[in-house]
Amino acid sequence: MQEQQASRLLSRYIKHYESKTKRSKQLFEHASSIIPSGTSHNIRYFEPYPFFARMASGKYIYDVDGNAYTDYWMGHWSLILGHSPKVVVDVLRERSVEGTIFGTVNEHVLRLAELISKLMPRGEMLRFTNTGSEATMYAVRLARAYTGKRMIAKMEGGWHGFNTDLMHSVNYPFHMPEGKGILEEELRYVVALPFNDIHGSISILDMVRDDLACIIVEPLLGGAGCIPGDRDYLHALQEYARKSGALFILDEIVTGFRLSLHGAQHIYSLDPDLFTLGKIVGGGLPIGVVCGLKEVMRLADARGKTKGDWVSIGGGTYSENPLSMSAGVAVLEYLTRNPYIYSRLEMLGDEARRSIDKVMNEHGIRVKSTGIGSLFLTHFLKHGVEDVRSARDVAMCSIEMQRLYHFALLSMYDIFFLPNKLGAISIEHDNIDIRRLIDASERIASDIAFS
């Protein structure tokens, strides 16, 4: 489609969006005057402005203008049980009157730790943080401490949160800095590998092998485009880490309890030395967890040691707060009682991937929906791009068409994907929702094809 046609179509969608989100527009203008870009998380901004949420329940998110959207963003993919599930609301109601932060040890922490460790046995020990960014920061710190080496290998497009060590090669073009304020020197000990490319990755790893502390990888590249790792590729990375004396770290902040009750590590038969969790494990409240083998995690035990002999990881004022811990327990217990939900979510995900591609392709629009289980994202293939297997491939697809598609879903059909981000299906979604999504995609495809 010509750029001019796309922009004409976008103007139509924007006009419609603006007509139904007037209050959001006013609020966003005000927000922009006191919060840079109007939000504390840049990805939440999209043009012309994001709607202001008022409340959310089940699969719906409601805005201040009275619109109800079927939500596939689902709180940054945290809400596998949908918004405000009863099991979480009930426990929070009870807990919140008992205290929101104790600032000391409590049994809710132990309960969640035991559950995680039981469901993911590579997590022999673990520590809680408030965010996923902290968990990955601590995981690489632990790896450096354990190995006595400096280099971190991550993926091109790999997103592990805002910590300095890992804010490297996240967005295309990968050789450019991610932003100001991060010094080149700070990234001297980080290399980026081409995802799903064994030979390309090994040739880079060979250059840093002697000083390699860890390889950190998302089993499914999330923020970079919902791209599943190949089994062989992930195993090759694990094996390389083993042979070179480095640690293998799996970032399961998106995939943990999302792809299976036992994580992607179970699906892929991987044995990470360390892994990180977040999102689902907090039941919709702030959390991060760094987990791993005892011999590594024990380095965090400061008892009886003198300064400099332990690794400072974990914690923060709100870490182990009884609300996040109890919400996490409620969700994990629910998932444990209902393990069949995963096959149902996968069926819905498969249907979305297959049928969106079908209706788009029937209108002559070349797309490829990627993902596994309940996670999916539709990429618009440019001339010469046949498949989407890495963040580089994603960069070669049409980001503009993807944005147009997601924005059209929001504006014209009340279906919310954060533009350019993957969608997540929760147990609240059903066949009818997926059918509506496919029908809407077909109508958008027809708009595009005839514009």
Ligand SMILES: Cc1ncc(COP(=O)(O)O)c(C=O)c1O
């Ligand atoms: C794979 C992965 N790791 C880490 C993070 C950072 O987690 P948080 O946003 O809780 O800091 C994210 C966030 O989206 C993520 O997707």
